[in-house]
Amino acid sequence: MAIREFALIRRYFAGLGGGSDHLVLGVGDDCALIDPPPGCRLAVTVDTLVEGIHFQPGCEPGALAGRALRLNLSDLAAMGADPLGFLLALTLPAADEAWLDAFSRGLAADAERFACPLVGGDTTRGPLAITITAMGAVPRGQALTRSGASAGDYLYVTGTLGDSRGALAALAADGSGGGELAERFWRPEPRLAAGRLLREFASAALDVSDGLAQDVGHIAVASGLACRVEVASLPLSAALVAAYGIDTARQWALTGGEDFELCFTVPPSRAGAMEQVLAAHGHRVTRIGAMVDGQGVVCVDEQGAALTLERAGYAHF
Amino acid sequence: MAIREFALIRRYFAGLGGGSDHLVLGVGDDCALIDPPPGCRLAVTVDTLVEGIHFQPGCEPGALAGRALRLNLSDLAAMGADPLGFLLALTLPAADEAWLDAFSRGLAADAERFACPLVGGDTTRGPLAITITAMGAVPRGQALTRSGASAGDYLYVTGTLGDSRGALAALAADGSGGGELAERFWRPEPRLAAGRLLREFASAALDVSDGLAQDVGHIAVASGLACRVEVASLPLSAALVAAYGIDTARQWALTGGEDFELCFTVPPSRAGAMEQVLAAHGHRVTRIGAMVDGQGVVCVDEQGAALTLERAGYAHF
Numbered sequence: 001m002a003i004r005e006f007a008l009i010r011r012y013f014a015g016l017g018g019g020s021d022h023l024v025l026g027v028g029d030d031c032a033l034i035d036p037p038p039g040c041r042l043a044v045t046v047d048t049l050v051e052g053i054h055f056q057p058g059c060e061p062g063a064l065a066g067r068a069l070r071l072n073l074s075d076l077a078a079m080g081a082d083p084l085g086f087l088l089a090l091t092l093p094a095a096d097e098a099w100l101d102a103f104s105r106g107l108a109a110d111a112e113r114f115a116c117p118l119v120g121g122d123t124t125r126g127p128l129a130i131t132i133t134a135m136g137a138v139p140r141g142q143a144l145t146r147s148g149a150s151a152g153d154y155l156y157v158t159g160t161l162g163d164s165r166g167a168l169a170a171l172a173a174d175g176s177g178g179g180e181l182a183e184r185f186w187r188p189e190p191r192l193a194a195g196r197l198l199r200e201f202a203s204a205a206l207d208v209s210d211g212l213a214q215d216v217g218h219i220a221v222a223s224g225l226a227c228r229v230e231v232a233s234l235p236l237s238a239a240l241v242a243a244y245g246i247d248t249a250r251q252w253a254l255t256g257g258e259d260f261e262l263c264f265t266v267p268p269s270r271a272g273a274m275e276q277v278l279a280a281h282g283h284r285v286t287r288i289g290a291m292v293d294g295q296g297v298v299c300v301d302e303q304g305a306a307l308t309l310e311r312a313g314y315a316h317f
Numbered sequence: 318m319a320i321r322e323f324a325l326i327r328r329y330f331a332g333l334g335g336g337s338d339h340l341v342l343g344v345g346d347d348c349a350l351i352d353p354p355p356g357c358r359l360a361v362t363v364d365t366l367v368e369g370i371h372f373q374p375g376c377e378p379g380a381l382a383g384r385a386l387r388l389n390l391s392d393l394a395a396m397g398a399d400p401l402g403f404l405l406a407l408t409l410p411a412a413d414e415a416w417l418d419a420f421s422r423g424l425a426a427d428a429e430r431f432a433c434p435l436v437g438g439d440t441t442r443g444p445l446a447i448t449i450t451a452m453g454a455v456p457r458g459q460a461l462t463r464s465g466a467s468a469g470d471y472l473y474v475t476g477t478l479g480d481s482r483g484a485l486a487a488l489a490a491d492g493s494g495g496g497e498l499a500e501r502f503w504r505p506e507p508r509l510a511a512g513r514l515l516r517e518f519a520s521a522a523l524d525v526s527d528g529l530a531q532d533v534g535h536i537a538v539a540s541g542l543a544c545r546v547e548v549a550s551l552p553l554s555a556a557l558v559a560a561y562g563i564d565t566a567r568q569w570a571l572t573g574g575e576d577f578e579l580c581f582t583v584p585p586s587r588a589g590a591m592e593q594v595l596a597a598h599g600h601r602v603t604r605i606g607a608m609v610d611g612q613g614v615v616c617v618d619e620q621g622a623a624l625t626l627e628r629a630g631y632a633h634f
Contacts, residue, residue: 028463029463029539030393031392032360032362035358036353042350042352044348044437046406078347079347079348087450120362125367126370133450143341146347
């Protein structure tokens with residue numbers, strides 16, 4: 001669909017998200033050209049969403065597009081990187097103009113909001129799938145990785161956990177999107193501003209995509225430590241607790257996945273300053289545990305007694 | 318398939334293609350980290366190959382992987398960029414270990430050959446599709462774009478044209494890959510070394526992916542000129558002419574596509590020096606026409622008479 005492809009790209013994607021000081025050449029040549037900010041490293045990540053696996057047929061194209069971009073921006077946030085731009089590889093069963101129009105509008109709105117222009121891409125025919133490659137810049141030596149935690153570091157998360165899982169439950173139960181929870185599923189907020197501030201404080205970080213209990217395990221493994229999570233401290237939204245009760249809310253906070261909050265570690269000596277700076281910028285962060293010697297992830301109750309993963313929620317899934 | 322995915326990535330993809338001076342952090346964190354060479358711009362490109370559209374079920378996974386990488390490297394070559402690394406988004410119907418083993422071996426061989434390590438990726442379940450994002454570096458102000466040609470510039474291509482189309486014809490006719498032509502289809506040579514040399518000489522460049530007649534049109538449009546292509550000058554391989562005759566070979570050179578040769582323009586005052594330097598480094602380049610005032614692509618015969626696109630080959634497709 002070569003000729004058709006050019007027209008489609010011009011119409012729906014050229015110039016999407018505006019320009020940027022770092023974008024030298026955007027959509028329309030063999031490659032995009034980016035001028036990386038001096039003294040920075042480039043952070044790059046890619047994610048694919050496939051119809052029938054990651055989303056169901058018939059979902060609103062603009063929301064889908066925005067979510068695809070936000071998931072990638074969340075990975076940039078987890079490194080403390082500022083967005084430079086993204087590439088879109090879009091596989092479509094047919095060139096449905098109404099679908100493309102809604103998709104590109106949703107994508108443009110979020111690309112502008114997060115100052116992350118579309119710089120290039122590829123459109124192909126095939127089963128519907130969206131692959132986004134996001135690029136960001138982070139000052140040399142300041143990137144947040146998974147491997148820097150030390151024993152004794154406190155463990156934190158941004159925002160609240162479990163809401164995406166609540167939205168999926170509401171959808172499965174009655175076909176509704178679940179109001180506030182649905183908004184959290186479809187429009188997860190990439191914690192770019194928090195990630196930028198955390199460059200100064202965090203010893204390790206990642207974004208919570210597969211469920212907190214699993215994801216903190218990556219910090220534990222990469223840092224050669226164990227992770228102790230205080231289940232009673234997990235930040236829960238009022239909407240989630242009201243809809244499903246505290247026990248289910250905690251289970252979903254541990255295991256639900258797709259939260260796209262940052263989980264990070266901070267040395268105790270820096271914890272107070274970090275909390276002040278993040279709060280001053282309007283970011284909610286909650287201390288949920290600590291890194292300890294050993295390996296694996298241990299969940300503990302309010303008395304400090306270890307919960308098996310089954311009791312902490314795993315058995316329900 | 319989260320847990321399974323981690324094991325699969327560790328086994329088949331971590332460290333693929335080796336390291337590089339510019340790769341700070343590879344597969345296994347939220348993002349890869351790359352240290353771009355100072356004074357360079359970043360060139361980025363993405364391409365997707367979908368089973369049933371771009372390749373048929375059952376084709377050899379290692380060759381498929383190598384081809385997917387080479388197509389992207391060809392886009393870097395067309396900008397005059399040196400490879401820095403690539404991201405792989407792989408969508409698979411199932412985690413078939415034999416398939417993954419062959420795929421990753423083929424990919425590793427070409428990643429090493431072209432000094433372009435795998436830096437990150439995503440594996441998802443779904444209909445088989447391969448999306449590669451390649452990143453390269455090009456010294457500031459030296460990138461080869463489509464828009465820099467002037468009237469009077471000579472038009473050149475590297476290598477020979479039409480061989481991939483010949484390979485597909487052989488495959489359709491008797492199921493054979495077509496020997497030497499098949500090699501050209503499955504293992505197109507990204508003209509990275511030629512692209513690097515052409516930074517000094519070329520006014521515009523692209524890689525020939527959709528067929529020369531269509532692709533030179535992009536240089537014409539981007540540069541605000543017309544393109545005059547001398548059909549008798551098109552470089553043809555002996556294998557293609559022997560198998561299909563001169564007329565068909567010329568048609569396929571103009572319209573066949575998937576050649577992944579560089580097509581570029583050079584000011585007449587620089588043409589002699591360019592030819593010498595490219596020849597000294599073992600690169601075949603052929604002058605096939607010139608940029609002229611006007612718009613569109615004009616094909617001319619040996620007497621300089623214009624051929625309609627039908628007579629030049631388009632009618633056959």
